[in-house]
Amino acid sequence: TADKVAGKESPSTGEGAGINSKMGAYISEQTKKGRLRPTDRLAWAAYDLTSNSYLVSFNATRPFQAASMIKPFVALAFFHQHARGVLPYTAQQRQMMEAMIQHSSNQATNWFIRLLGGPARCQALLKKEYGHLFRQVSIREYIPPDGRTYKNSALPSDYIQFLRAMWQYQLPNAKEMLRVMSLPGPDRLVYGSDVPGGTTIYNKTGTTAQLCGDMGILVAQSRDGRKVPYAVVGIVERSSRPGDYKQWMHNSGDVIREFSSLVYGALKQKHNLL
Secondary structure: OHHHHHHOOOOOOOHHHHHHHHHHHHHHHHHHOOOOOOOOEEEEEEEEOOOOEEEEEEOOOOOEEOHHHHHHHHHHHHHHHHHOOOOOOOHHHHHHHHHHHOOOOHHHHHHHHHHOOOHHHHHHHHHHHHOOOOOOOEOOOOOOOOOOOOOOEEOHHHHHHHHHHHHOOOOOOHHHHHHHHOOOOOOOOOOOOOOOOOOEEEEEEEEOOOEEEEEEEEEEEEOOOOEEEEEEEEEEEOOOOOOOHHHHHHHHHHHHHHHHHHHHHHHHHHHOEO
């Protein structure tokens, strides 16, 4: 059930244990080289949408800053109100939706939050209507003009739950959300990883001076022509702004790309992927 999936850390067995072991070794190596700090907080999770089960989960039930990964939840709150007939979805709103998700526009995000009555109302709506899915999605602020948004947060498992429910069309206007999340944009799950280029991806990155993250659905191809969808979340968080921000962001992105590569490798064996 959804509750079962959302509830606890899933025990990583089989492929998952192998991924955790390899990630542990990789993180240790990166820390020794000074690319990561021992105090950096990390989380990763992967969910097989074919077997409806976690492949691996690490720190997935601990809260992290959401950064721009909060934006699909703002979209959900809006589409909920649209489905109820409270808010229309006009050409302008479609344009603003694409700006918020594809181009990660903070201005468009705040426009939607205002339309929904502010952060507290947006938060209350999600808690009331989707509290059974998302345990700790917290919308507490508009995104500041400088983009330094540190108060909004979520559990990595909340992203998995969101992606799973959207893929299974259990969310209002899921088809439109999938369309917008598939528009070309930055990603840390396919680009620069071992995942084959051209793999379909529906994602949203998150970036601040203290967080590097990505969450999305990848649709791989099996050798016998099947489509194999799975959800991936990777997060690196630091408690203060790094001295060399660009280098830290690059190194943190590499952590997420490494995780995505390991997940693909495990699923390649499991589902006979290309």
